[in-house]
Amino acid sequence: MTATTKPDAAEQPSIGTFLKQNIREYGMLIALVVIMVFFQIITNGVLFKPVNLTNLVLQNSFVVIMALGMLLIIVAGHIDLSVGSVVGLVGAVAAVMMVNYKIDYVTTSIVCLLLGAVIGVAQGYFVAFHKIPAFIVTLAGMLVFRGMTMWVLGGMNIGPFPTEFQSMATGFIPPLGTAGPILSLSSFVLTLLMTFALVFMSWRTRTVNMAHGIEVEPQAFFLVQNIVLGVVTLYLGFELSTYKGFPNVLVIMLVLVSFYTFVTTRTTIGRRIYALGGNEKATKLSGINTERLTFYTFINMGVLAALAGMIIAARLNSSTPKAGFGNELDVIAACFIGGASTTGGVGKITGAVIGAFIMGVLNNGMSIMGLGIDYQQMVKGLVLLAAVFFDVYNRTKG
Amino acid sequence: MSADIILEMRNITKTFPGVKALSDVTFSVRQGEIHALCGENGAGKSTLMKVLSGVYPHGTYEGEIHYMGKQREFYGIKDTEEEGIIIIHQELALIPMLSITENIFLGNEVAKSGVIDWAEATRRTKELLAKVGLKNENPATLITHIGVGKQQLVEIAKALSKKVKLLILDEPTASLNEADSQALLDLLLEFKKQGLTSIIISHKLNEISRVADKITVLRDGTTVETIDCSNEPASEDRIIRGMVGREIADRFPKRSTAIGETIFEVKNWNAYHPIHSERQICNNINLNVRKGEVVGIAGLMGAGRTEFAMSVFGRSYGKKISGDVLINGKTADVSTVEKAIKAKLAYVTEDRKQLGLVLINNIMHNTTLANHGGVSKSLVIDDIAERKVANDYRNKLRIRSSGIYQMAVNLSGGNQQKVVLSKWLFTNPDVLILDEPTRGIDVGAKYEIYTIINDLVKEGKGVIMISSEMPELLGTCDRIYVMNEGRIVAELSKEDASQESIMRAIMRSSGEKN
Known part of the structure; x- marks a missing residue:
């Protein structure tokens, strides 16, 4: 009834209609910027200080890393409640191996990642092949792995770790020289390269699309968007360069974000996960092994949760029975704030990353303001509700 | 008033x-x-x-x-x-x-x-x-x-x-x-x-x-x-x-295709209900399709036609399935959907919203879903090739939409069906099973679907058509199998087939059992 015949799609819509069509996409990015500016003002400029920006990255990298895996799981139509406990268990195993058994950090890291994969296999097996709801399987996992964490640690904190292991979470890339206010030349050069790459790629996509007669954003919008993106990247990179440079975890995070963005948007596996979440039966009848696909998303989540577990342990330089407690909620919230659909089939990596940073900036900003954890929880809860409400409201109205 | x-x-x-x-x-x-x-x-x-x-x-x-x-x-x-x-x-x-x-x-x-x-x-x-x-x-x-x-x-x-x-x-x-x-x-x-x-x-x-x-x-x-x-x-x-708003001279487009040798054959096919495993849903079914032929399967709702088709297509339905499928004279492995597609079989589902389409995905993504290999190199999708494929089918099948990026959910029934057909045509099958291909779509779109079917058999493909609308079967098929209670109870040539002869075959076979 609403289908209209329009053989030649308009080349460029007006800025107004374009924004309206893509409000969800930019809405959360704008929200992130607004929140940042708000805290920058209310904390008298502390938020954007290089040392605080560095902290922001160090504190949130693990949420971002887990959100990448969680997004795939949510898009596939499932959920994983166990990641917080997996974080705890992996940290505990790493601590016992390195501290009690004096095993080197490389072997330990490999074993930890494998442990994450095994956990993914175990949970994915029940979800994918026996059709047990992921909510139940991972709720069980959450209890089991938390219990195992306490058992492995014997209820104690274990640490400290070798410095090499710690540097994964607290170290910075080698500066390779200084120049004026820039204390890490390597970070600044990386920033320049990244900015250039970002703008170049978006320009290239646009020209390719235009050459194939695909609707693209209005030119003025494209320019403003890229200038803002470029300036923001340059500014943040520059700020970090004037302190200790890029943290190692930032590099890990950027590599992973790029990788998963590529997987979700350009590969057949990514495409199939979206189809699976959109309509499992139709996907299965199209010759796609949906069980195996679901299984893989859980293994992937297990490995990413293990990586996050190591980063958290390394940052605290000690493993505690409580490590990772409640993290699953931050990670899941990040995905939903970033626009993932609770029914599956919809969600973007960039959205999940933005969602994670919204949560991160809220935490960080409120901590600087000196607000208690009580208020922080309330605010975060309301932000989650508001984001999803906005999403649903937009969809039913449009 | x-x-x-x-x-x-x-x-x-x-x-x-x-x-x-x-x-x-x-x-x-x-x-x-x-x-x-x-x-x-x-x-x-x-x-x-x-x-x-x-x-x-x-x-x-x-x-x-x-x-x-x-x-x-x-x-x-x-x-x-x-x-x-x-x-x-x-x-x-x-x-x-x-x-x-x-x-x-x-x-x-x-x-x-x-x-x-x-x-x-x-x-x-x-x-x-x-x-x-x-x-x-x-x-x-x-x-x-x-x-x-x-x-x-x-x-x-x-x-x-x-x-x-x-x-x-x-x-x-x-x-x-x-x-x-x-x-x-x-x-x-x-x-x-x-x-x-x-x-x-x-x-x-x-x-x-x-x-x-x-x-x-x-x-x-x-x-x-x-x-x-x-x-x-x-x-x-x-x-x-x-x-x-115009006279439709003929509701079914004419076809004059030479019929060739057998392209598809099912032998001694048996299958049981997935839950009530003592209930037989396919009982020793034998049928064949020749090149350039449209073969109908008539029957009442619950006769087991869809169940039969789905059990053949990658064992998507039923348990304890036995029997042979021959495509081009050779035994074909159709034990999973993936293998069935590889064996050049396609099944266009009866329920396009639940089983045929990912409604929240766009036309392009739906078109290539069953053949990602055709638009990708080592797992990376070639955007340009994919767009070309989607546009080609959109033009060829005359899918009325604002473009290939329109979501399937926003299309009319007839156009949705054409997207499902696009998906299966892109797997380049030799044999297509169409299950109620014109259900719930209007007269004009039906005519277009029949034309597509005619084009397919002209290329030497074989088509099996399952339909509950007898005039449609009579108007489009070269040969009609009648199915009842999981068995093939009659095979009628175009000349012998009529609404009466089909109903008679069904009634007679129902009587046999009681």
């Missing part, structure tokens, strides 16, 4: 953002008649009924509604139901895990201060069930345990419980088999004798010409004409002419 007019809708205009769905529509129904509403998909039938039933409240449209001699303003379904206007939608609104009684009185419980009087509710349910010909049904049976045909009758019983004066049925027989459809139409005629007025929306023109006293034809949101059938029944061609 004469006294026996129960409903008159005057100059109804309803606009959605950017689309004028109804434009100055006038529609009047006499007391005690069966009034059919016809038109292609998107002609505005459902919109008009939503205006009438208050789904679109007064004020969101222009025009007047006169009902029982007075001008009315309805603000919701509650308002219209109180006045006895009851609409039964195409998608049944019953709750599967509740009983018949619970469903009939849902929202309208037989209760005193919130406590339900089950004895009374059951008694009334029995009465209502008797009225719709379900005397022997236990009111405590769960909806999920009765067939679609009976569910439709329960819906009608539910309407009767609300003191219905004007019954609106939206595609009531779309998912019913021949026998259940007939029973339902007989029931409508029976109600008519008792003075009930009904409006029926249907694509099945033979049914309309059988029961309707008047037929109003809508096209592109306007009333084209109202045909009075009280003197002489309207022929199907007469109705189609009104719907499409």
Whole structure:
């Protein structure tokens, strides 16, 4: 009834209609910027200080890393409640191996990642092949792995770790020289390269699309968007360069974000996960092994949760029975704030990353303001509700 | 306005953002008649009924509604139901895990201060069930345990419980088999004798010409004409002419394809029900298809046609499956969907929304879903190649959309079906099984689908067509297998096949067993 015949799609819509069509996409990015500016003002400029920006990255990298895996799981139509406990268990195993058994950090890291994969296999097996709801399987996992964490640690904190292991979470890339206010030349050069790459790629996509007669954003919008993106990247990179440079975890995070963005948007596996979440039966009848696909998303989540577990342990330089407690909620919230659909089939990596940073900036900003954890929880809860409400409201109205 | 007019809708205009769905529509129904509403998909039938039933409240449209001699303003379904206007939608609104009684009185419980009087509710349910010909049904049976045909009758019983004066049925027989459809139409005629007025929306023109006293034809949101059938029944061609605005010389495009050697063969195929594993759903089925041939499978709902097709296609249905499939003379491994596709078999599902399409994905993504290998290199999708494929099929099959990025959910039924066909054509099959390929789509789109089928067999492919509409099978197939209770009970050549011979084969085989 609403289908209209329009053989030649308009080349460029007006800025107004374009924004309206893509409000969800930019809405959360704008929200992130607004929140940042708000805290920058209310904390008298502390938020954007290089040392605080560095902290922001160090504190949130693990949420971002887990959100990448969680997004795939949510898009596939499932959920994983166990990641917080997996974080705890992996940290505990790493601590016992390195501290009690004096095993080197490389072997330990490999074993930890494998442990994450095994956990993914175990949970994915029940979800994918026996059709047990992921909510139940991972709720069980959450209890089991938390219990195992306490058992492995014997209820104690274990640490400290070798410095090499710690540097994964607290170290910075080698500066390779200084120049004026820039204390890490390597970070600044990386920033320049990244900015250039970002703008170049978006320009290239646009020209390719235009050459194939695909609707693209209005030119003025494209320019403003890229200038803002470029300036923001340059500014943040520059700020970090004037302190200790890029943290190692930032590099890990950027590599992973790029990788998963590529997987979700350009590969057949990514495409199939979206189809699976959109309509499992139709996907299965199209010759796609949906069980195996679901299984893989859980293994992937297990490995990413293990990586996050190591980063958290390394940052605290000690493993505690409580490590990772409640993290699953931050990670899941990040995905939903970033626009993932609770029914599956919809969600973007960039959205999940933005969602994670919204949560991160809220935490960080409120901590600087000196607000208690009580208020922080309330605010975060309301932000989650508001984001999803906005999403649903937009969809039913449009 | 004469006294026996129960409903008159005057100059109804309803606009959605950017689309004028109804434009100055006038529609009047006499007391005690069966009034059919016809038109292609998107002609505005459902919109008009939503205006009438208050789904679109007064004020969101222009025009007047006169009902029982007075001008009315309805603000919701509650308002219209109180006045006895009851609409039964195409998608049944019953709750599967509740009983018949619970469903009939849902929202309208037989209760005193919130406590339900089950004895009374059951008694009334029995009465209502008797009225719709379900005397022997236990009111405590769960909806999920009765067939679609009976569910439709329960819906009608539910309407009767609300003191219905004007019954609106939206595609009531779309998912019913021949026998259940007939029973339902007989029931409508029976109600008519008792003075009930009904409006029926249907694509099945033979049914309309059988029961309707008047037929109003809508096209592109306007009333084209109202045909009075009280003197002489309207022929199907007469109705189609009104719907499409032109004469359709032939509902089925002509085909003159040379038929070659056997391309597809199923031998001794057996399968059992996935849950009730003692029930055999396919009983020693043997059939074959030759190059350039369209082979039909006729049968009543529940004959096991879809189950057979799905069990062949990657064992997607059933248990304990045995038998051989030969494609191009060689035994083919079709044990998973992936392998079946590789063996050049394609199955276009009956239910395109649930099983055929990822509705929230766009046309392009749906088109390439079953053959990602065709648009990617080492797991990376080639955007440009993919767009080209999607655009090619969009043009070739004339999919009407704003582009390949339009979401499947926003397409009309006919165009959705074309997207499903695109998906399967892109896997380049030798044999296609089409399961109810024209269900719920309008006459014009049907013709286009038949043309696509003709093009396929011209390329030397073999087509199996499962359909519940016998005229369609008779009009398109070179040969027809008749299936009943999981067995092939007859094989009819084009010359021998007729509605009578098919029904006779079914009846005779049903008799054998009893």
